[in-house]
Amino acid sequence: MNLSKSEMLAKANEISKGTLLETLGIEIIDYGEDFLVARMAVTPRLHQPDGVLHGGATAALAESVGSFAAHLFLDIENKFVRGIEITANHLKAVTDGYVYAKATFIHKGRTTQLFDIRVTDDHDNLVSVCRLSTISLSKPT
Incomplete structure (x- = not known):
């Protein structure tokens, strides 16, 4: 099944309905040969009590975009992907607008993968x- 880029993005966002991605307002907006980009609106619902984007929401965005990238670029017909570890260094506070997460591979192994995820503002x-880091394991037969 060959889908256009816009059809693939629509499908990715459709399968996210009813998940944490929908709850946080995460939308997959672009991908290429070795990257995937998602965005998330920064609203008061995602703020810490002092009015800035919660780091946990940022980490959830990063894990979501990395996991989606693993699914997009790996053989998920025979494998399933799970996150192993995530680290996040928060450098700048954001109060409104959007944040964008771009996941790129650092390591693309058969079993383990490592992603660099940069989160930027508007x-x-x-x-x-x-x-x-993610792991891809064989689906039970």
Whole structure:
């Protein structure tokens, strides 16, 4: 089944309905040969009590975009992907607008994968730097 890029993005966002991605307002917006980009609106619902984006929401965005990238670029017909570890270094506070997470492979092994995930704001300022490791395991037969 050959889908256009816009059809693939629509399908990715459709399967996210009813999940944490929908709850947080995460939308997959672009992908290429070795990257995937998602965005999330920064609203008061995602703020810490002092009015800035909660780091946990940022980490959830990063893990979501990395996991989606693993699914997009690996053989998921015969494998399933799970996150192993995520780290997040938060560098800049955000109060409104959007944050964008771009996942790229650092390591693309058959069993383990490592992603670099850069989170930026509407002005392309670096908000967080994250690393996600995933594992792909054979589906039970």
